[in-house]
Amino acid sequence: MDSALRLEGVSKRYGRFEAVKELSFEVERGSICGFLGPNGAGKTSTLRMILGLSDPSAGKITVLGADTGAKVRDRIGFLPEERGLYRKMTPVDAIAFFAGLKGVALGEGRRRARKLLEEQGLGEAMKKPMKDLSKGMAQKVQLLASIAHEPEFVILDEPFSGLDPMNQQGLEAIIRGLADRGATVLFSTHVMQHAERLCRKVVLLAQGRKVFEGSVAAARSEAPRSVEIEGHISAEEAAGLPGVSGVESVAVEGDPGVFSHRAALGKGADPQAALKAAFARGLDVRRFEMREPSLHDAFIVLTGGDR
């Protein structure tokens, strides 16, 4: 695999606290990779090491062929988690300044800035100071500032946080556009829907350790499938169906004696077998629905959130 990023046994210690533990994974060139994990999992520490802002305590990082992100900083774009720009700068100047730091001439940076802003529907805002822009607009400008130099590798730390659904959709389009032109995107998030829609691959981190690396489908398969059964059926009757490993039951309002059961299935269990058994036992089944696990379910299971 032609990797844009490779981590091999990377650890990061702050005094006695180990934030990242023997982390290894790689990201294929031109792909979008989700870097997932709950708060405090070690995502930001890892991203900082990739960028070369801090050194790993152990292990090896290879970014675009270099042994530290610092050596290839002009080819990397970075959007930090908590965002802000120079308040008195206009979007054009801000984008041109950051592109300038990455080697784009100021005039060319301004030209690209104007083009990007127009494309993102921010044409009218390009001459206003940043402090006069809405939060969504300002976040978009900062994202544009991180990609105006057309980087080969883009690192986005929680890019969707604080954005409304419309802006989130717009951002997803930008990220897809980056991958379409051949850039590699690594973004951290704990909103699984975005990762589900965008990523070819996800890496899950919990308490500093990698708990999963693979495709979204493979991640989903780590979580148990479940079925929804509704009717005059008791929790015991639902739990007794073949393949069911656990049941959560809720009484249906306005319909005495009717329950809705969410029955988790064991690994390899066949939902059809459970349905057949329900009919064979003469249970009053009004609704039977098979439910595939989401990335969110996988996230909960893999990061130990269900414990």
Added chain:
Amino acid sequence: MRRLLLIARREYFAYTRTIGFWLSMLVLPGFILLGASLPGYMREAAPTRQVAIVDLTGQGAGEALKAAMALNRLKNDAEDLREAALKDGAGREKAEALRQLTERQGLAAGRARLREIAPRIGPVWKPAKQSVVVVQSPMDVAAAKTVEEAERELRPYVNGDALLAGKTALDAAVILTLKDGKLNGRFWSKGVTDTRAEDAVRHGIAEVLRAERLQVLGITADQARELDGIRPAMDVFSTKSARGESVGLRDRLPGILGFAFGMILWSTIITGASILMNSVMEEKSNRVLEVLLSSARTTEILTGKVLGVAGITATVLGVWTAIGAFALNVLAAAAPDVVADVVSVLTANGLIWYLLVYLVGGYLMYAFLFTAVGAFCETPREAQTLLGPIMIFLSAPIIVLQLAIRTPDMPLVKVMSWIPLFTPFLMPARIPSEPPLIEVVGTLLGMALMAAFMIWLGGKAFRAGALTTGKLDLKNIFAAMRGEH
């Protein structure tokens, strides 16, 4: 280098493109200009007070007072003429002779003489505006026979309820009586704060009493003037004097300018360093610093910022220098000797170059220190916590500078100027008094070493502080410096 210059450029324009920057830069020259011109302007702008004299003595004291007030006014004008002649470089003797001539022969003769001995100022010199003028008493007041009657008649005029014949207001009046055979004045005015009329009358009465007494003692007016004209004829010498051995303004200027430059360097350096600290603090609080760190090396960011603010400082000093040069140019017409002395002090003993070195050294020390402080802070309150002790420490040279103006070689000033962090503020005050070379070189070396240490420490602290979050205390700061955050 490209990134460094780009950061410096952004830093420079972020401040210099604001109106606030130019306004605040003009505050200091504005205050100096205001301080210099306000007293003169106020004197000129203040209205002339009209005073009436009501003489109930029956001995012509009113006329005597009027004459005495005119004489005092002439004495003031004579003194002004003497100072004008001195400013024009006429010399002390000619200036004093001019004063005496004016007192003897009047203002017109004095002005004519000034034009001869002071060709620059003479033609344009004008006497100060009269602050008090004696006017004719209203008829009803003048006809009063007793103090009570005079005061009753005066009251509506002084109050502003009645006007004088020329439809002008009477500002004050003095009723002259004899008390135990001595001249006594009862002064009435509406206001209590403007004492110019009261002072003029008081000095006038004193002059009348003095003249009476001199007459009793058999001293003529000319003899009295001669006595008044006696000035101590003492020449002051110093072995370090610039012009021969006689001590003049030229010899005292170095101390004054040294003090002024010490203060200017202190405020310029601390202002520049504070700008840097606030800039870094803002970048840290809005996470721009993290993006910068991912885009450029720490040294590029730090040096770029320091360079950008150095440009701002240079702009401020450049504008101040231009204003100062313009002011000296304007002043040169009125006081060429003073201006020549100032220029001579600035260029003597390499003072300008020393100032430049101390400015650079001081700026480097404090710029890196303050930038490092800014990197650990996200709010002004956090910065205050860290800066508080530093600012208390920094107030010490300001106190000592005031001592240095008179005695630049006193032990306390000497010792403190060896502390590298104080060197850039105290040595400019000492340099004009030509301290031993070993002290100059030693303190410069100390300052250079401290600046190098601050650059190293500031760089390390900046890198550590830029990525820290959470509670700000010394334990966390040291942990961050050790790379544990």
